[in-house]
Amino acid sequence: xxxxxxxxxxxxxxxxxxxxxxxxxxxxxxxxxxxxxxxxxxxxxxxxxxxxxxxxxxxxxxxxxxxxxxxxxxxxxxxxxxxxxxxxxxxxxxxxxxxxxxxxxxxxxxxxxxxxxxxxxxxxxxxxxxxxxxxxxxxxxxxxxxxxxxxxxxxxxxxxxxxxxxxxxxxxxxxxxxxxxxxxxxxxxxxxxxxxxxxxxxxxxxxxxxxxxxxxxxxxxxxxxxxxxxxxxxxxxxxxxxxxxxxxxxxxxxxxxxxxxxxxxxxxxxxxxxxxxxxxxxxxxxxxxxxxxxxxxxxxxxxxxxxxxxxxxxxxxxxxxxxxxxxxxxxxxxxxxxxxxxxxxxxxxxxxxx
Numbered sequence: 570x571x572x573x574x575x576x577x578x579x580x581x582x583x584x585x586x587x588x589x590x591x592x593x594x595x596x597x598x599x600x601x602x603x604x605x606x607x608x609x610x611x612x613x614x615x616x617x618x619x620x621x622x623x624x625x626x627x628x629x630x631x632x633x634x635x636x637x638x639x640x641x642x643x644x645x646x647x648x649x650x651x652x653x654x655x656x657x658x659x660x661x662x663x664x665x666x667x668x669x670x671x672x673x674x675x676x677x678x679x680x681x682x683x684x685x686x687x688x689x690x691x692x693x694x695x696x697x698x699x700x701x702x703x704x705x706x707x708x709x710x711x712x713x714x715x716x717x718x719x720x721x722x723x724x725x726x727x728x729x730x731x732x733x734x735x736x737x738x739x740x741x742x743x744x745x746x747x748x749x750x751x752x753x754x755x756x757x758x759x760x761x762x763x764x765x766x767x768x769x770x771x772x773x774x775x776x777x778x779x780x781x782x783x784x785x786x787x788x789x790x791x792x793x794x795x796x797x798x799x800x801x802x803x804x805x806x807x808x809x810x811x812x813x814x815x816x817x818x819x820x821x822x823x824x825x826x827x828x829x830x831x832x833x834x835x836x837x838x839x840x841x842x843x844x845x846x847x848x849x850x851x852x853x854x855x856x857x858x859x860x861x862x863x864x865x866x867x868x869x870x871x872x873x874x875x876x877x878x879x880x881x882x883x884x885x886x887x888x889x890x891x892x893x894x895x896x897x898x899x900x901x902x903x904x905x906x907x908x909x910x911x912x913x914x915x916x917x918x919x920x921x922x923x
Contacts, residue, residue, distance in 0.1 A: 570665045571617040571693060572767075574657040575609055575639070577624040577632055577675035578647055582911040583841045583904065586895035587873060590923050595675035596631055599839060599873075600849040600859050605676045610636040612682055616689050617671060621660065623653045624675075645805045651819040652811045654763070655774050655785045656804065662767040663792050669696050670770065672763045672816075678848055680835025688832035689762070695728040696764040701826045702773075703728075703764040704735065706757025708833040712748035714741055715840070715905070717759040717817065725828050735827040738817060757831055760838070763816065770820075778819045784811050841904035842888035842897075846871035856881075860891075871901065895922055 581594030588594035595606040603611070610620055619640075624632045626643040633641045642660055644653060654672055661668040671693055679685045688705050695703040706719040722734035738759065742750060750756035775782030784807040791803035812819075821827060837844050849857035849871065856864045860874035867881040874891040881889065888904060890897040899907060914922050 570668055571619065571697075572661045572665070572668050572670055573610075573613040573617040573620045574654065574661070574670050574672045575606065575613075575620065575622045575636075575675045576650055576653050576672060576761075577606055577622050577628065578644060578653055579674070579676055580647075581676060582908040584839075584845070585907055585911050586897055586922070587875070587890060587892040589893070591627075592631070593628070593676075594839065596628070596635065599678075599845050604635055605678070605839065606632060607635045608679075609673055609675050609677065610639060612679060612685060613671070613673065613689075615686060616693060621657055622675070623657050643801070643804075645808045647813065648808055648811045649813045650761075650816040651774065651778060651814045652781055652784075652808070654770065654816050655781060656788065658767040658770045658774075659785050659789045659792065660800070662771065663789065666768065668767040669693065670763075670765055670767055671696075672761075672765075674761050674838070676839055677760070678835075678837040678839050680837075682834070684832065684834035685836075688830055688834060689764075691729050691731060692762070692764045692830045695725070695732050695828055695830065696766065698728050699826075700766065700769060701725075701728065701828050702769070702821065702824055703732070704821075704827065704829050705760055705762045705832045706735075706829040707760045707836045708831055709751040709756065709758055712744060712751045713758065714744055714747045716838075717741055718750055718756045719759050719829050721755050721757065721829060721831075728828060729830075731830055732828050733831070735829050738822045757829060758836075759817065760832075760836060761817075763821070773820045773824050777823045778812070778814065781811050781814070781819070784808070842871055842873070842890065842899065842907065843901045843904035845873070846888065846901060869901070 577595045581588035584594045621640045622632045623642045629643040692703040718739040720736045722736035725732040788803045792800035846857045851857045854868040857871045861878040862872040863880040865882045869886045871888045872879040
């Protein structure tokens with residue numbers, strides 16, 4: 570049986586001040602009528618009606634409200650995606666020994682939902698046909714240095730149309746290397762979507778991340794012996810000692826028989842205010858607005874407000890964000906640096922703004 574796993578534990582610090590600890594970006598509606606989390610769940614329903622959300626304990630209630638039909642599994646503290654996916658695999662395998670997981674970040678945007686549906690159907694099909702780990706690689710549209718890449722190998726036609734071997738995972742490249750990747754046709758953006766049988770994933774974690782594997786076995790034993798409440802107590806006891814490692818670094822870069830399905834469906838990781846500006850339809854003089862704005866003799870800006878109005882006069886290429894008790898002004902081409910503001914607030918003990 571298929572089970573969609575939505576990883577909703579991110580903090581979204583580059584989208585401060587709209588994204589905060591109490592309400593991170595996956596729970597925001599950034600230019601649309603629904604939150605990123607709700608949109609993710611909706612896109613998956615046709616391929617896998619059974620949805621599980623893994624999130625921080627403090628966000629479990631909000632996630633359940635956004636996706637009422639989903640199973641919500643709470644993490645007592647953040648331990649990155651390897652632990653989160655392993656926890657999901659434990660719960661999925663307990664309910665169905667043959668469960669085939671599809672793992673998706675909660676906070677991405679997809680413009681072409683039909684094309685996305687075709688791609689995930691192919692990737693899920695590959696994981697069902699063979700004992701492989703499948704992923705979806707996004708066809709690059711620019712020389713992006715902020716993403717990891719998948720280098721493609723040979724065809725795997727026996728697993729479905731367009732399926733290719735992943736020769737290696739590549740870290741975020743330098744600009745010249747990224748330009749070569751974008752032009753060469755052998756590299757795809759790593760969008761963090763994986764498809765694998767739950768038991769295979771748990772076996773890979775035990776092999777490559779034995780400390781995490783040991784902890785997940787404790788949680789699985791508690792789940793078998795005492796149900797969800799016992800599993801929650803075991804999770805609270807186990808999680809503090811688990812290493813914080815991504816599934817890419819912990820497992821995927823080492824595992825054998827990893828394959829990819831290329832996809833081109835208007836994907837964005839919505840990782841910065843510059844990315845939000847690219848998603849919001851631009852009006853006069855290229856201005857993109859979420860919420861009310863007045864623009865006079867200004868061009869190429871993004872404004873975001875959750876209350877009141879933002880007025881711009883004679884400025885260009887800025888992001889001006891008003892959310893709650895904080896205001897951010899940053900050049901769009903420095904949007905990646907917003908995380909430094911969050912770090913400075915934390916270092917200064919100004920927790921109320923985080």
